[in-house]
Amino acid sequence: xxxxxxxxxxxxxxxxxxxxxxxxxxxxxxxxxxxxxxxxxxxxxxxxxxxxxxxxxxxxxxxxxxxxxxxxxxxxxxxxxxxxxxxxxxxxxxxxxxx
Amino acid sequence: xxxxxxxxxxxxxxxxxxxxxxxxxxxxxxxxxxxxxxxxxxxxxxxxxxxxxxxxxxxxxxxxxxxxxxxxxxxxxxxxxxxxxxxxxxxxxxxxxxxxxxxxxxxxxxxxxxxxxxxxxxxxxxxxxxxxxxxxxxxxxxxxxxxxxxxxxxxxxxxxxxxxxxxxxxxxxxxxxxxxxxxxxxxxxxxxxxxxxxxxxxxxxxxxxxxxxxxxxxxxxxxxxxxxxxxxxxxxxxxxxxxxxxxxxxxxxxxxxxxxxxxxxxxxxxxxxxxxxxxxxxxxxxxxxxxxxxxxxxxxxxxxxxxxxxxxxxxxxxxxxxxxxxxxxxxxxxxxxxxxxxxxxxxxxxxxxxxxxxxxxxxxxxxxxxxxxxxxxxxxxxxxxxxxxxxxxxxxxxxxxxxxxxxxxxxxxxxxxxxxxxxxxxxxxxxxxxxxxxxxxxxxxxxxxxxxxxxxxxxxxxxxxxxxxxxxxxxxxxxxxxxxxxxxxxxxxxxxxxxxxxxxxxxxxxxxxxxxxxxxxxxxxxxxxxxxxxxxxxxxxxxxxxxxxxxxxxxxxxxxxxxxxxxxxxxxxxxxxxxxxxxxxxxxxxx
Numbered sequence: 277x278x279x280x281x282x283x284x285x286x287x288x289x290x291x292x293x294x295x296x297x298x299x300x301x302x303x304x305x306x307x308x309x310x311x312x313x314x315x316x317x318x319x320x321x322x323x324x325x326x327x328x329x330x331x332x333x334x335x336x337x338x339x340x341x342x343x344x345x346x347x348x349x350x351x352x353x354x355x356x357x358x359x360x361x362x363x364x365x366x367x368x369x370x371x372x373x374x375x
Numbered sequence: 376x377x378x379x380x381x382x383x384x385x386x387x388x389x390x391x392x393x394x395x396x397x398x399x400x401x402x403x404x405x406x407x408x409x410x411x412x413x414x415x416x417x418x419x420x421x422x423x424x425x426x427x428x429x430x431x432x433x434x435x436x437x438x439x440x441x442x443x444x445x446x447x448x449x450x451x452x453x454x455x456x457x458x459x460x461x462x463x464x465x466x467x468x469x470x471x472x473x474x475x476x477x478x479x480x481x482x483x484x485x486x487x488x489x490x491x492x493x494x495x496x497x498x499x500x501x502x503x504x505x506x507x508x509x510x511x512x513x514x515x516x517x518x519x520x521x522x523x524x525x526x527x528x529x530x531x532x533x534x535x536x537x538x539x540x541x542x543x544x545x546x547x548x549x550x551x552x553x554x555x556x557x558x559x560x561x562x563x564x565x566x567x568x569x570x571x572x573x574x575x576x577x578x579x580x581x582x583x584x585x586x587x588x589x590x591x592x593x594x595x596x597x598x599x600x601x602x603x604x605x606x607x608x609x610x611x612x613x614x615x616x617x618x619x620x621x622x623x624x625x626x627x628x629x630x631x632x633x634x635x636x637x638x639x640x641x642x643x644x645x646x647x648x649x650x651x652x653x654x655x656x657x658x659x660x661x662x663x664x665x666x667x668x669x670x671x672x673x674x675x676x677x678x679x680x681x682x683x684x685x686x687x688x689x690x691x692x693x694x695x696x697x698x699x700x701x702x703x704x705x706x707x708x709x710x711x712x713x714x715x716x717x718x719x720x721x722x723x724x725x726x727x728x729x730x731x732x733x734x735x736x737x738x739x740x741x742x743x744x745x746x747x748x749x750x751x752x753x754x755x756x757x758x759x760x761x762x763x764x765x766x767x768x769x770x771x772x773x774x775x776x777x778x779x780x781x782x783x784x785x786x787x788x789x790x791x792x793x794x795x796x797x798x799x800x801x802x803x804x805x806x807x808x809x810x811x812x813x814x815x816x817x818x819x820x821x822x823x824x825x826x827x828x829x830x831x832x833x834x835x836x837x838x839x840x841x842x843x844x845x846x847x848x849x850x851x852x853x854x855x856x857x858x859x860x861x862x863x864x865x866x867x868x869x870x871x872x873x874x875x876x877x878x879x880x881x882x883x884x885x886x887x888x889x890x891x892x893x894x895x896x897x898x899x900x901x902x903x904x905x906x907x908x909x910x911x912x913x914x915x916x917x918x919x920x921x922x923x924x925x926x927x928x929x930x931x932x933x934x935x936x937x938x939x940x941x942x943x944x945x946x947x948x949x950x951x952x953x954x955x956x957x958x959x960x961x962x963x964x965x966x
Contacts, residue, residue, distance in 0.1 A: 290687075290688075292687070292688055294507075295507040295508070296505055296507060296508050297508070298507060298508055298511050298514075299457060299460035299461070299464075299511060299514050300457060300459075300460055302460065303459055303460035303463045306463060307463075329467050329468075329469050330460065330463045330464055330467050331464055331467045331469055331470060331496060332467075332469060334500070334508075334511060335496065335499045335500070337499070337500070337502075337503035337504070337505065337508050338508075339503075339504070339505035339507075339508060340505075365688035365689060366662075366688070371667075374661075
């Protein structure tokens, strides 16, 4: 039987919002990530940070067009990945950054 | 009163927030950051120092929350999200842990610990390549200086020292400084540093306070009480202005004020001419546009939904269900009487999908793109067509084919549409049996055979950007030929004329969805030529609506007649003629 605690999911996403992963998108990402019972990691060009730490995400310096790898490990990893990658692809639903 | 002694000095900065204002200077802070106290503490004091640190975090959190509430009351909300981020940074265990470790390991005071940790983070941001992200160092400094002030027991200086109306001059303003200054006393902002994307700029825009940033060295030169002009529209700041500079600023302020009020008044009205003839103004959007934005600008529907953004967002082909969900979401968000036009995949040229197996083309703009790609990949096309059809059950949705150049393409496409309808019927799925399908006219060849295309389609939408590019053989992104990109070129206008005539002869509606629709000068001309609706980027709708409300239908018809008689002239003269005529009809429009 599959061990739920080690259930792992990952997805590559591309940052599309105009200004990249700054404070607002990072805060939205962190909020969503924190709702799930799973560890969330975000990787940019080999640097991996916690997806539940807003400052860590901001320090990635991920600009618009950057490819990120989101990994989640835990019971709700799949749900977390689905919602997080959706959030990124919808440009975090931030109206000013849709262009 | 004009301050004594000063010689007029003109500064140029970045126009961060619109509007003009004149007033006396209050120098909030000169260049250079405040000193942070540094001292050693004995080991026995570590726990009390940490307690002091935690209290400062709590207090700072409260302050930022109340600032955020305050900002929410004043503006529509989205900007206050920045402060949510600030609270989350304070809640981020990494930050407070690092501060506590500094106190424990280096036996330093809490202020210094915060200063060191904040500087370390800020240094990371300041090294970033992206300008906007680099600017975020200010968010970190803002939190840091607030924490340090709270540790020192210094209250917000700003609120207590500003006692009469003034223009705030500073080296740079943090978001929390911008918002905590007493709004009713702040006439404008002028800062040495900052960019158009810094939060202080965004907040001054949200609050409607004129602001110029990135001026250079104003805070060192200006003194309290100096008279200053700030033009947040042009980016000019004038210290010790003479009377003519003041007069000029007042005139510009008056014009802007009247114009902005008139835009706001029109928001909830439908687009129409001065003599009440309806001119529907609709929006160009993609899957990421918030429909609430459309309401905010008074858009009356969607004339162009760019479906390719679904591909770009996922970096792969979206499934039929994913597409159905996205199109349905868009159509449901509109009012029942509003139409939405879904354009099928328009990829290729400038928007190539990274993982597509397309071999590199020597001339992508003349290559295998949009409808050509879809017809060569019928499985992809069918999945999209089925998704569009399934979504058509939920509202007024129509489908549009880009890049049609030869009649066979339209016929093959409609054949695929019919096949998809058959499939859905057999599967018992709902869709609109009478869905309208239209041709996007964006190639000169299509305009020239518009009559036969109109015979087999329900509507036309003229994509002027590509039509101009293909007609004049100009890539407008190529600087060396960009000046040849002329929307008012007689060749372009004649192709548009042909398209309109052919469409109307077959009772087809003709929309324009390129940028010409959002240039008020061209929009009025096109309306006179017969265009039925205008689809544009949402934020241009208020301006175009305003212009139409000042022009009668016969004004526009007459302009079109005059321009048709000028086809032998230079394109630039045609444009200038339209512009001058429009300026006479619509005074004070910022063109």
